[in-house]
Amino acid sequence: MRWLRRIGLALLVLVVAMAAWEPTRVAMQTAVMLPNMLGAGPQPLTIFSPTPRRLSVPYRVADGAEADLAELWLPEWASAERPAGAMLLVLGVNSVGRNHPAVVRVADALARTGVAVLVPDSRTLLEGRLEVGEIDGVVDAFRLLATRPEVDRERLGIVGFSVGGSLALLAARDPSIGSQVRWVNAFGAFADAETYLASVSAHAYVDERGEPVDWTPTPLAREVYLTFLLDQVGDPDDRWALESAFAEPILAGDRPPPDPVLRDALNSDTARTIRDLFTAASLEEAREAIDELPAQSLAFIDAISPARHLAGMEAAVYLMHEMEDHHVPFVESRSLALALERTGRLADHTEFRLFDHVQPDDLDLVAAAPELWKLLLHVRQLMEEAL
Numbered sequence: 001m002r003w004l005r006r007i008g009l010a011l012l013v014l015v016v017a018m019a020a021w022e023p024t025r026v027a028m029q030t031a032v033m034l035p036n037m038l039g040a041g042p043q044p045l046t047i048f049s050p051t052p053r054r055l056s057v058p059y060r061v062a063d064g065a066e067a068d069l070a071e072l073w074l075p076e077w078a079s080a081e082r083p084a085g086a087m088l089l090v091l092g093v094n095s096v097g098r099n100h101p102a103v104v105r106v107a108d109a110l111a112r113t114g115v116a117v118l119v120p121d122s123r124t125l126l127e128g129r130l131e132v133g134e135i136d137g138v139v140d141a142f143r144l145l146a147t148r149p150e151v152d153r154e155r156l157g158i159v160g161f162s163v164g165g166s167l168a169l170l171a172a173r174d175p176s177i178g179s180q181v182r183w184v185n186a187f188g189a190f191a192d193a194e195t196y197l198a199s200v201s202a203h204a205y206v207d208e209r210g211e212p213v214d215w216t217p218t219p220l221a222r223e224v225y226l227t228f229l230l231d232q233v234g235d236p237d238d239r240w241a242l243e244s245a246f247a248e249p250i251l252a253g254d255r256p257p258p259d260p261v262l263r264d265a266l267n268s269d270t271a272r273t274i275r276d277l278f279t280a281a282s283l284e285e286a287r288e289a290i291d292e293l294p295a296q297s298l299a300f301i302d303a304i305s306p307a308r309h310l311a312g313m314e315a316a317v318y319l320m321h322e323m324e325d326h327h328v329p330f331v332e333s334r335s336l337a338l339a340l341e342r343t344g345r346l347a348d349h350t351e352f353r354l355f356d357h358v359q360p361d362d363l364d365l366v367a368a369a370p371e372l373w374k375l376l377l378h379v380r381q382l383m384e385e386a387l
Contacts, residue, residue: 026384026387027380029113029114029383029387030113030383031376032044032045032113033045033109033110033112033113033383034372036105036108036109036112037105037106037110039102039105045112045113046112050077050112051076051112052074052075052076052111052112053074053078054074054111056069056070056072057069057071057072059120059140059144060136060137060141065123068120068122068123068137069098069120069121070118070119070141070144071107071118071119073108073110073111073116073117073118073119074111074116074150075112075113075114075115078116078151080149080150083149083150083151083152084115084116084150084151084152085114085115085151085152085155085156085385086115086117086118086145086151086152086155086156086157086386087116087117087156087386088117088120088138088142088145088156088159088168089106089107089118089160089161089164090120090141090160090161090164090165090168090171091103091120091122091162092162092188093125093129093130093162093163094125094128094162094220097121098120103119107119113387115383115386115387116145116148116150118145120137120141122134124137125163125164128220128223128224128227130163130224130228130304132303132304135167135174135303138158138170138171139174139176142156142158142177143177146177146180153180154182155182155385155387156180156181156182157181157182157183157184157386158172158183158315159185159187159382160184160186160187160189161187161188162187162188162327162328163189163190164189165186165187165188165189166189166190166191166305166306167304168184168185168189169184169189169309169310169313169317169336170303170304172184172313172315173309173310173311173313178312178313178314179314181314182316182385183315183347184315184316184317184318185318185319185320185382186318187319187320187321188321188328188333189321189328189332189336190305190328190332191305191307191332191333191335191336192307192332193300193302193304193305194290194305195287195332195335196329196332197225197286197290198283198287198290199215199283199329200221200222200225201225201280201289203215203216203217203255204282205329205331205332206283208331212283216253216326217253217326217327218326218327219251220327221326221327222250222253225250226246226247226250226251229274230242230247232274232293232294232297233270233271233274234270235267235268237267238266238268238270238271239271241262241266242266242274242275246278246279250278255279255281256278256279258281262275263275269292270294274293276288276292277290310339310340310343310345313340313343314345316345316385317340318347318348318349318350318381319333319336319340319346319348319349319350321334321352322356323351323353324353325355330351333349333351334349337349348378348381350375350378352371353371354368354371354375
């Protein structure tokens with residue numbers, strides 16, 4: 001039986017050595033963390049890790065209003081003497097704020113694993129609107145995170161979800177923080193606001209062969225699209241006419257038919273262009289209408305399109321996208337990947353069939369095992385950056 005003890009001792013030494021080896025250790029930590037992040041299966045991390053410290057902190061004040069708040073999650077042991085790697089989580093345009101259960105679940109799991117996390121709230125994004133100033137908001141939040149004494153400034157990254165992924169990529173180029181952002185992970189982001197608007201308008205996207213593919217945008221995508229375009233109309237009578245004619249069918253997921261009588265009755269070229277976009281019968285017609293938007297609208301579209309502003313990016317970029325995403329077509333991340341490859345900043349690009357946009361769908365852990373394995377491999381890379 002002595003040989004059995006020797007084999008057992010050898011296996012024990014091997015396990016200890018693998019646990020001590022950095023890639024294996026991080027992989028094990030990631031594997032233990034994922035059930036907590038997904039809210040599925042046994043969650044030993046909750047039992048065997050200390051509860052993180054959590055506090056609300058202001059990160060920006062706009063126009064004399066009350067400060068927007070961010071939620072800071074710190075590993076229980078984090079201090080100036082023992083700083084932790086950190087992530088800024090940037091949420092998208094929706095009603096999900098920093099205290100939403102799914103957000104809390106992710107932040108808590110990361111902090112229990114040893115990563116400091118900051119989750120900023122934005123009144124603008126929570127109201128379903130997107131403004132260029134939100135890029136500066138991400139920069140402000142990142143600065144706050146970088147100044148915390150419990151945070152290691154050499155291990156800072158940004159994770160952006162949906163539109164938040166696009167904002168994260170744009171913010172990472174800001175000269176005031178660009179050299180500090182070690183990496184960015186954009187999950188479900190759009191590459192170009194023009195192609196995205198066209199997809200929501202035409203209920204279609206273009207595949208790798210250049211062929212249109214039918215696609216149904218989510219209610220939230222349709223709502224944001226409608227609000228953005230109506231906000232471009234300065235004439236109150238025109239806005240009322242467009243909203244009265246098109247809001248209900250667009251929000252219901254229908255494709256409004258052209259209405260030449262309404263078009264002739266509109267007072268402004270902008271309103272007529274937006275009417276054309278609302279009733280576009282194809283991607284080509286939608287793109288043609290977008291090209292006719294006023295200069296300030298086109299400037300906004302350009303400013304929030306990360307694929308157009310990758311020069312000067314210092315961070316390594318990781319991309320994730322759900323193949324069945326009906327909020328942002330997965331081909332947007334493929335376009336981003338191609339653009340990032342040309343700049344040499346693409347670290348990894350992973351596609352899944354696992355999520356409802358950026359939140360985990362009802363998971364059958366056995367059936368989802370191959371997709372969960374891809375998720376583990378992707379998230380492990382981010383954890384190696386942060387831990």
